[in-house]
Amino acid sequence: MEDILPVIEKSLRDMFGADIISAEMERDFPVFTVKKDRIIDVVKFLYDDPEMQFRFLTDLCGVHFPDNKGHELGVIYHLHNMRRNWRIRLRIFFALNDVSVPTLTTVFSAANWMERETYDFYGITFKGHPNLRRILNVDDLGGFPMLKEYPLEDPTRDDKDDKFFGR
Amino acid sequence: MSQAKNQKGRVVQQNAPETAEKLEEKEYSILNLGPSHPATHGVFQNILKMDGEIIVDSEPTIGYIHRAFEKLAERRPYNQITPITDRLNYCSSPINNMGWHMTVEKLIQVEIPKRVQYMRIVIMELSRIADHLVCNSVIGVDAGALTGFVYVFEEREKIYEIFESICGARLTTNIGRIGGFEREWTDVTWAKLKKFMKEFPAVLKEFEKLLVRNRIFMDRTIGAGPISADRALNYGFTGPNLRAAGVDYDVRVMNPYSSYEEFKFDIPIGTNGDTYDRFMVREHEIWESYSIIQQAIEKIEASTDKAFHANVPDFYLPPKEEVYNNMEALIYHFKIVMGETDVPKGEIYHAVEGGNGELGFYLISDGGRQPYRLHFRRPCFIYYQAYPEMIRGNMLSDAIVTMSSMNVIAGELDA
Numbered sequence: 001m002e003d004i005l006p007v008i009e010k011s012l013r014d015m016f017g018a019d020i021i022s023a024e025m026e027r028d029f030p031v032f033t034v035k036k037d038r039i040i041d042v043v044k045f046l047y048d049d050p051e052m053q054f055r056f057l058t059d060l061c062g063v064h065f066p067d068n069k070g071h072e073l074g075v076i077y078h079l080h081n082m083r084r085n086w087r088i089r090l091r092i093f094f095a096l097n098d099v100s101v102p103t104l105t106t107v108f109s110a111a112n113w114m115e116r117e118t119y120d121f122y123g124i125t126f127k128g129h130p131n132l133r134r135i136l137n138v139d140d141l142g143g144f145p146m147l148k149e150y151p152l153e154d155p156t157r158d159d160k161d162d163k164f165f166g167r
Numbered sequence: 168m169s170q171a172k173n174q175k176g177r178v179v180q181q182n183a184p185e186t187a188e189k190l191e192e193k194e195y196s197i198l199n200l201g202p203s204h205p206a207t208h209g210v211f212q213n214i215l216k217m218d219g220e221i222i223v224d225s226e227p228t229i230g231y232i233h234r235a236f237e238k239l240a241e242r243r244p245y246n247q248i249t250p251i252t253d254r255l256n257y258c259s260s261p262i263n264n265m266g267w268h269m270t271v272e273k274l275i276q277v278e279i280p281k282r283v284q285y286m287r288i289v290i291m292e293l294s295r296i297a298d299h300l301v302c303n304s305v306i307g308v309d310a311g312a313l314t315g316f317v318y319v320f321e322e323r324e325k326i327y328e329i330f331e332s333i334c335g336a337r338l339t340t341n342i343g344r345i346g347g348f349e350r351e352w353t354d355v356t357w358a359k360l361k362k363f364m365k366e367f368p369a370v371l372k373e374f375e376k377l378l379v380r381n382r383i384f385m386d387r388t389i390g391a392g393p394i395s396a397d398r399a400l401n402y403g404f405t406g407p408n409l410r411a412a413g414v415d416y417d418v419r420v421m422n423p424y425s426s427y428e429e430f431k432f433d434i435p436i437g438t439n440g441d442t443y444d445r446f447m448v449r450e451h452e453i454w455e456s457y458s459i460i461q462q463a464i465e466k467i468e469a470s471t472d473k474a475f476h477a478n479v480p481d482f483y484l485p486p487k488e489e490v491y492n493n494m495e496a497l498i499y500h501f502k503i504v505m506g507e508t509d510v511p512k513g514e515i516y517h518a519v520e521g522g523n524g525e526l527g528f529y530l531i532s533d534g535g536r537q538p539y540r541l542h543f544r545r546p547c548f549i550y551y552q553a554y555p556e557m558i559r560g561n562m563l564s565d566a567i568v569t570m571s572s573m574n575v576i577a578g579e580l581d582a
Binding site (some may be wrong): 026027029031055056057058059063064076078082085087088108109110112113114117121134135136137138145146152157160 | 525
């Protein structure tokens with residue numbers, strides 16, 4: 001496969017300059033970290049630019065790194081240029097008290113449920129989303145279950161003691 | 168109200184802006200389709216807004232069988248996540264299993280012997296056939312033709328018997344291991360596989376004779392639930408549903424895994440993206456899968472290598488006789504079963520062509536015994552959101568066949 005990282009990085013840097021925080025290869029994937037407020041502009045540029053043509057949203061999901069103070073939460077976007085078979089990953093990171101992200105539904109209809117899922121599990125709110133409600137969990141769940149501090153099992157249970165097995 | 172006729176000659180309601188006010192004045196009936204309607208083939212609800220027989224709008228509700236797989240996966244060693252993937256698309260669980268194994272193998276960078284790759288292809292294509300058979304025959308059932316369903320389910324049963332002879336399970340298979348297969352395929356497996364390959368074409372031809380040029384079936388399915396290529400791409404469609412709309416995207420060709428690049432097969436595509444096209448694309452894919460299996464069997468038989476797993480002692484369980492007689496093997500066995508093997512740090516996205524589209528695994532590893540984050544890109548979940556748009560202006564009976572032709576599997580939808 002041709003080396004696509006420099007090509008994409010150059011056109012992104014020309015357009016957005018310092019808003020592209022980092023660009024690196026992660027195994028076979030070019031990965032770009034973008035400033036949160038510019039993410040939609042970056043995606044739109046990648047969508048419209050005749051050289052780039054990233055017209056397919058493969059995946060969108062949240063991540064939580066409690067140890068990265070000030071950048072605990074993140075959203076990961078996987079875009080795909082089917083014409084040239086380029087895949088890239090975009091990511092944004094932000095603090096727990098600043099969870100409002102611009103919505104991608106204006107560009108991709110597919111983002112609708114993916115963003116609802118991300119909201120459902122991480123509490124990330126997507127500004128401008130047409131229907132931002134919980135999608136998989138019950139409406140009165142309370143809390144966002146994919147955050148790392150959310151326990152997998154009921155912590156008040158005392159009938160199970162398997163600390164030796166790493167649970 | 169402006170009306171137009173679609174290609175079936177049916178009256179289709181246009182949602183033109185100038186008629187929007189008049190539409191508001193009308194009183195619609197609300198119809199609750201699901202959550203446990205027999206025609207939804209799974210637990211999901213659709214609240215339809217109906218103007219007589221015509222669907223004006225619909226509101227899907229999903230999540231009835233959500234089982235928190237992504238959260239569970241964060242507390243399980245890599246070996247123990249395979250059974251979770253079974254329960255995603257349970258009509259073709261071996262593809263999910265293989266996809267997960269390949270993701271982990273990509274992370275720990277293992278070279279898989281060619282023979283194992285071909286064996287995997289046989290398994291994956293068999294399960295693709297099983298998946299498509301279920302989907303296609305169920306379109307027939309929902310259109311009122313139960314006969315074909317009964318015919319092909321016998322063949323599906325034979326495929327499940329092959330899986331059973333390899334791994335002991337039928338539906339939720341947990342087939343294979345990280346690094347290869349748990350044991351060599353037995354003579355029984357080969358006999359069953361050969362028998363299936365010999366008898367299957369006749370049955371599939373019979374099934375096609377029943378439906379493909381059937382006037383009633385064509386009337387029911389042509390023009391039902393169409394979607395254009397543009398909208399399908401925008402909605403993130405993949406797999407047979409996208410190909411039915413006319414885009415020749417197939418992960419097996421775009422990003423070959425498990426040596427798919429060595430195989431010769433066509434990607435069938437449709438033109439209108441309606442139910443009939445989806446049916447036909449799946450039908451042709453079954454033939455392509457059949458030919459891939461034939462090629463793979465030839466390659467396996469031609470290979471001199473007899474390996475059925477790669478050399479990854481950190482992940483692949485040692486044979487039992489060694490575990491009982493050799494201390495090293497016992498240690499490895501214990502480490503693997505308790506999930507105490509560390510993996511490299513990294514961030515992986517690996518996609519396979521699942522039964523109904525690009526099944527992706529996005530895995531973040533922090534070097535520990537379990538994934539830091541695992542996200543499944545589930546094709547069903549992404550394309551099912553287009554359902555309201557696809558059935559708008561259609562009739563209720565079209566909505567039923569559209570849903571079955573989209574192959575929405577509740578397990579994958581809700582993860």
